[in-house]
Amino acid sequence: MKKAFWKEAVVYQIYPRSFMDSNGDGIGDLKGIISRLDYLQQLGVDVVWLSPVYKSPNDDNGYDISDYEDIMDEFGTLQDWEELLEGLHTRGIKLMMDLVINHSSDEHAWFVESRSSKDNPYRDYYIWRPGGPDGKRPNNWSSIFSGPAWELDETTGEYYLHLFSRKQPDLNWENPQLREALYKMITFWLDKGVDGLRMDVINLISKTPGLPSSGDAELGGGGEYYMNGPRVHEFLHEMNQKVLSKYDVMTVGETPGASVEDAILYTGEDREELQMVFQFEHMDVDSGPSGKWEVTPWTLHQLRGILHKWQVGLAEQGWNSLYLNNHDQPRMVSRFGNDGEYRVISAKMLATLLHTLKGTPYIYQGEEIGMTNVKFPVLEYYQDIETLNMYREKVTEGGADHETILNAIYAKGRDNARTPMQWDGSTNAGFTTGTPWLRLNPNYSEINVEQAVADPDSVFHYYRKLIALRKENPIMVYGEYKLLLPEHDNIYAYTRTLDDEQWLVLLNFSDVAQSVDLPKELAAVKELVIGNYGEASSDRSVLRPYEAGVYRLGK
Structure with a gap:
């Protein structure tokens, strides 16, 4: 396994519209981000991934691009962007831009x-x-x-x-002139000093010739004819050869519907395509047969089984991206932890998971202070196009029960991740002096950056410790992963091993104490590396509610 900066990095995702507003129009912007760079430096992250800031009519919050080489007016100017890049680089932080090239805006x-x-x-x-x-x-x-x-x-x-909104027509990658135009645009940004590219739904760019219908229904899915299509690897290899290989650049592809076998093809080091992918299998762990809006209970057996499969599958070739939430997913502490009594403890437990598995950890803004899902009382407060389209289709046109669908939105709606960043307890959480584009989560008076930075036992400072540990301990990056206790209903346990060093990770995914029966050879614990209760329990055979412990083993 070759060493690389992108394997060792910790990435922080910024959703610009919701991060920080500098001019009082209620919309986050580039100058707002610039004003918070010292916060990111204090956290200790290595890379900032910026969701799209290009010119856009905003049908899908910037993922519908009308000019790839200019900045959205609401966010600022190209000069502001250059100032942001310089501010990041001055602090030793790299910049990853979002690359949306499966589709453009219909106003392009x-x-x-x-x-x-x-x-x-x-x-x-x-x-x-x-x-x-x-x-x-x-x-x-x-x-x-x-x-x-x-x-x-x-x-x-x-x-x-248009695989997405009608204002997002799909680009025709079969056309070599189109591909050359896109490569020229990518070169424009890399020449400006961009350090990385996150590629939006990149595995949808090749469609099956003839575009056959999917089944006999009037409206079928079609995914089997455009996900991981016949020429996708050819196109990505060409892009790598013509552009990416000429720069020291970090690449991650968003690949819905990709299997472990697909990911090996996308990320194998000898294939010269991408470095890692975002897979979605664990993001579907609580989805029913009809999709994400059919919210079903998940079990640790299911979640652990998926994560384990990817850890083992990409152990020798390829590389994992580690995440539990992003701008399209609900807040991880509400979904996989406990956002009530154990919010702080369970947020730290989930952070321990993400930073001790093998792969590159991605932090989504607000995750590091334990931000939670929101429950807006009326539909009119929601802004997300996917949510509103779904509600219209299911309730207005389909006659489904309003309360049932509203509860699904509470659990899975994308606006959960998009409520503005909670900086302090003042009006609008310090995000804006104006009216925020999307309402804030009302809990900002208790959950905010100012409170978290001031409290040495906060989620924020726990993240700082995890990130610092990663920089000091190559075992967290390159150590071999091995699963323990595969049948346990509530504990995810594994070891990481590098040369003669071995760490043990124990994670309790429940709100009650759990007994742990470890093999004798793992009983010799030298020290607690990090734990979310602050101190090691005298009895390691029992894990407290949502407890996380990382132990260095040895005689």
């Missing part, structure tokens, strides 16, 4: 040209098809954001494909 100049006529030079930059008999759509694929994945454009009388 390429699409404006593409839709203007069938013989326009940009027509083939997107995926156009004539309708079938009786004006039927080209196939029965459904959009990931609900409804059909095809939109009829009246100018030319043809349909264009």
